[in-house]
Amino acid sequence: MRFTINREEFLKGLTTSSRAINSKNPIAALTNLKIELNENGLFITGSNRDLTIRTLIPYFLDDKEIIRNYQIGSVLVNLKIVDFCREVKTEEVVLEVNDETIATIASSNGNNEMTLQCIKVDEYYDVDLEPDSLEITLTKNEFSNIVNQTAFAASLKEQRLILTALNLEANEGKLTVTATDSARMARKETLVPDNISFVANIPAKMMVEVDHLLEGQEYITISIGDKKALFSFDKIVVATTLVAGDYPNTKNIVPKVTNHHLMVKASEVLSAIRLANLVTERENVVDFSMSPENVQISAKSSQTGSGVNKIGAFQYEGSPLRISFNSEFVSQAIKALGSEDILFEFIGEMKPFVIKNPNDDSIIQIVTPVRAYY
Amino acid sequence: MRFTINREEFLKGLTTSSRAINSKNPIAALTNLKIELNENGLFITGSNRDLTIRTLIPYFLDDKEIIRNYQIGSVLVNLKIVDFCREVKTEEVVLEVNDETIATIASSNGNNEMTLQCIKVDEYYDVDLEPDSLEITLTKNEFSNIVNQTAFAASLKEQRLILTALNLEANEGKLTVTATDSARMARKETLVPDNISFVANIPAKMMVEVDHLLEGQEYITISIGDKKALFSFDKIVVATTLVAGDYPNTKNIVPKVTNHHLMVKASEVLSAIRLANLVTERENVVDFSMSPENVQISAKSSQTGSGVNKIGAFQYEGSPLRISFNSEFVSQAIKALGSEDILFEFIGEMKPFVIKNPNDDSIIQIVTPVRAYY
Numbered sequence: 001m002r003f004t005i006n007r008e009e010f011l012k013g014l015t016t017s018s019r020a021i022n023s024k025n026p027i028a029a030l031t032n033l034k035i036e037l038n039e040n041g042l043f044i045t046g047s048n049r050d051l052t053i054r055t056l057i058p059y060f061l062d063d064k065e066i067i068r069n070y071q072i073g074s075v076l077v078n079l080k081i082v083d084f085c086r087e088v089k090t091e092e093v094v095l096e097v098n099d100e101t102i103a104t105i106a107s108s109n110g111n112n113e114m115t116l117q118c119i120k121v122d123e124y125y126d127v128d129l130e131p132d133s134l135e136i137t138l139t140k141n142e143f144s145n146i147v148n149q150t151a152f153a154a155s156l157k158e159q160r161l162i163l164t165a166l167n168l169e170a171n172e173g174k175l176t177v178t179a180t181d182s183a184r185m186a187r188k189e190t191l192v193p194d195n196i197s198f199v200a201n202i203p204a205k206m207m208v209e210v211d212h213l214l215e216g217q218e219y220i221t222i223s224i225g226d227k228k229a230l231f232s233f234d235k236i237v238v239a240t241t242l243v244a245g246d247y248p249n250t251k252n253i254v255p256k257v258t259n260h261h262l263m264v265k266a267s268e269v270l271s272a273i274r275l276a277n278l279v280t281e282r283e284n285v286v287d288f289s290m291s292p293e294n295v296q297i298s299a300k301s302s303q304t305g306s307g308v309n310k311i312g313a314f315q316y317e318g319s320p321l322r323i324s325f326n327s328e329f330v331s332q333a334i335k336a337l338g339s340e341d342i343l344f345e346f347i348g349e350m351k352p353f354v355i356k357n358p359n360d361d362s363i364i365q366i367v368t369p370v371r372a373y374y
Numbered sequence: 375m376r377f378t379i380n381r382e383e384f385l386k387g388l389t390t391s392s393r394a395i396n397s398k399n400p401i402a403a404l405t406n407l408k409i410e411l412n413e414n415g416l417f418i419t420g421s422n423r424d425l426t427i428r429t430l431i432p433y434f435l436d437d438k439e440i441i442r443n444y445q446i447g448s449v450l451v452n453l454k455i456v457d458f459c460r461e462v463k464t465e466e467v468v469l470e471v472n473d474e475t476i477a478t479i480a481s482s483n484g485n486n487e488m489t490l491q492c493i494k495v496d497e498y499y500d501v502d503l504e505p506d507s508l509e510i511t512l513t514k515n516e517f518s519n520i521v522n523q524t525a526f527a528a529s530l531k532e533q534r535l536i537l538t539a540l541n542l543e544a545n546e547g548k549l550t551v552t553a554t555d556s557a558r559m560a561r562k563e564t565l566v567p568d569n570i571s572f573v574a575n576i577p578a579k580m581m582v583e584v585d586h587l588l589e590g591q592e593y594i595t596i597s598i599g600d601k602k603a604l605f606s607f608d609k610i611v612v613a614t615t616l617v618a619g620d621y622p623n624t625k626n627i628v629p630k631v632t633n634h635h636l637m638v639k640a641s642e643v644l645s646a647i648r649l650a651n652l653v654t655e656r657e658n659v660v661d662f663s664m665s666p667e668n669v670q671i672s673a674k675s676s677q678t679g680s681g682v683n684k685i686g687a688f689q690y691e692g693s694p695l696r697i698s699f700n701s702e703f704v705s706q707a708i709k710a711l712g713s714e715d716i717l718f719e720f721i722g723e724m725k726p727f728v729i730k731n732p733n734d735d736s737i738i739q740i741v742t743p744v745r746a747y748y
Contacts, residue, residue, distance in 0.1 A: 274457075
């Protein structure tokens with residue numbers, strides 16, 4: 001294999017695909033990028049088995065020749081090639097593979113040259129990147145909102161693997177995405193075409209990674225199979241394994257009737273929480289006490305001291321209520337709503353409560369209180 | 375003690391003095407800020423014994439009242455007071471100490487209040503902040519140049535404590551500052567008044583810290599005593615202990631006669647070094663080979679591969695030479711010179727070599743080569 005290629009386009013593809021690589025992967029072949037030139041162009045693949053990213057660089061972009069003076073073939077190459085292409089400054093670089101195990105990359109002026117020992121290409125673990133028939137297309141904004149408003153609420157603990165996933169359920173014209181770590185829940189609804197119906201559990205961190213890659217795109221197509229989801233945009237395909245097993249039933253977590261309603265400003269509550277956290281006894285647990293006359297967030301620690309922070313602007317309906325919660329959960333939920341107006345809805349001291357944007361019904365956040373020791 | 379104080383001025387003083395505090399200090403009193411209000415204003419002190427920073431906030435700044443409604447006194451207070459003052463948004467805050475062990479800080483609108491348990495002020499370790507008679511004043515730029523051009527070459531290893539210091543020697547109208555970790559050396563000369571003469575070894579990292587604090591200042595006064603150095607600027611005094619012992623004699627390290635001279639561009643050498651480093655066998659060691667026809671930086675690793683990087687623009691005088699060096703040392707030395715034109719002067723393969731800015735004789739960098747295995 002050999003080719004001369006536009007350095008910027010090559011670097012873009014290398015950088016994107018290398019995001020899937022774990023350089024400490026015990027399977028040596030997977031610490032490398034697979035580079036394959038065929039009649040369609042140059043395919044660059046990076047994978048850690050759970051996540052695979054493949055980018056395609058065509059021979060021509062618009063009328064500009066991107067790849068020239070080539071001979072088709074494939075090679076597995078060390079990630080150092082990415083740093084090389086980032087560091088040299090020539091418009092093109094030249095890659096040449098002598099037998100299957102030695103690749104030389106050079107700047108087109110010949111000043112800089114690096115020879116890398118390579119692993120044979122047949123040792124690569126190839127992931128199935130064929131799309132399944134079930135496809136759904138979202139705008140970049142729809143996809144980003146789903147991820148930003150739910151993924152933070154998924155569990156980070158691998159003990160209950162299913163909770164590290166986002167649960168995607170499409171039917172009757174609605175895609176409902178749920179995340180829960182069992183102490184809180186985030187749920188987002190997005191309108192989709194009527195005829196689409198599926199359920200899939202996609203690792204939350206993969207969804208976050210795909211969202212990063214989406215920067216600058218307009219649309220994303222998601223294809224759902226039995227064991228994998230594919231995300232396609234631009235000339236990039238991302239594959240992720242699904243999390244096996246049934247997602248817990250979260251349908252009944254959202255309370256139907258609530259009897260304490262508090263409307264506040266996001267910035268003021270977040271600031272009061274940060275101040276209360278300076279003196280929390282148990283990590284992040286603060287007390288929220290409300291009445292029609294006074295709303296305050298306070299905390300106390302036998303070691304450090306105590307803090308009381310009154311909320312200046314609020315509307316409260318209901319009898320006085322005092323509730324303790326993990327303030328980190330509440331802060332994340334408020335930030336995810338992306339609204340300065342925030343509505344809290346409570347049932348009682350020990351019942352899960354709702355945090356909402358009063359102007360957007362598509363997203364709901366639920367947090368379970370913690371037992372207080374006052 | 376009590377006072378109402380302009381929040382921004384208070385926060386600035388708290389932030390500056392808290393930079394000296396190590397929150398894990400085993401002496402509990404030193405994890406706190408000492409706050410003392412007397413007839414001169416409010417003194418805020420932070421210390422870890424080796425480094426002490428004291429700021430003064432006066433009652434008035436120009437005609438603006440900064441501290442009002444006060445009663446003098448002193449207290450040791452937890453660093454959480456800094457976060458409190460950063461987070462609240464009122465123009466003033468109110469500090470009140472009830473007995474010596476409980477302090478309450480509040481926003482001036484009363485919405486936010488934090489009560490902190492305090493340590494008694496007589497448990498504080500007080501550092502002598504009286505200036506010694508030997509004083510020297512430098513501009514901010516002179517001081518920053520000294521620190522930025524030398525401190526990186528001081529040792530980070532505590533085994534030979536004296537090498538973690540910068541050696542300052544003033545006499546005959548010159549302040550000479552030297553740093554060496556025994557494998558390289560940086561030396562900077564600055565003109566000072568004729569009548570000043572002293573030798574002091576000041577910890578390099580303290581000099582770096584003082585340089586950070588100097589941001590936005592014009593002058594700094596350094597006072598040298600037997601066991602301490604004091605740095606004064608604005609309303610801030612910084613004290614640092616000196617490193618005891620004799621600094622090694624570095625007078626003869628700078629070679630008098632050199633017979634290989636290479637002039638190059640800093641950016642090109644730095645780039646070639648980064649590229650060669652992608653395939654170094656021993657960490658950071660690269661080969662530099664020079665002749666009147668060709669200058670290149672190369673590296674080789676039995677595991678990864680090899681790289682050759684030719685320098686495009688150079689002037690070389692002397693017989694061909696090949697030398698191996700720790701490229702991190704050379705890169706740091708080049709960057710410290712702050713010049714795009716860089717002059718290398720060599721004696722031979724295993725002799726320390728010089729890196730200079732051809733237009734600035736006040737600064738010199740010396741690097742010892744490493745033995746090559748080619």
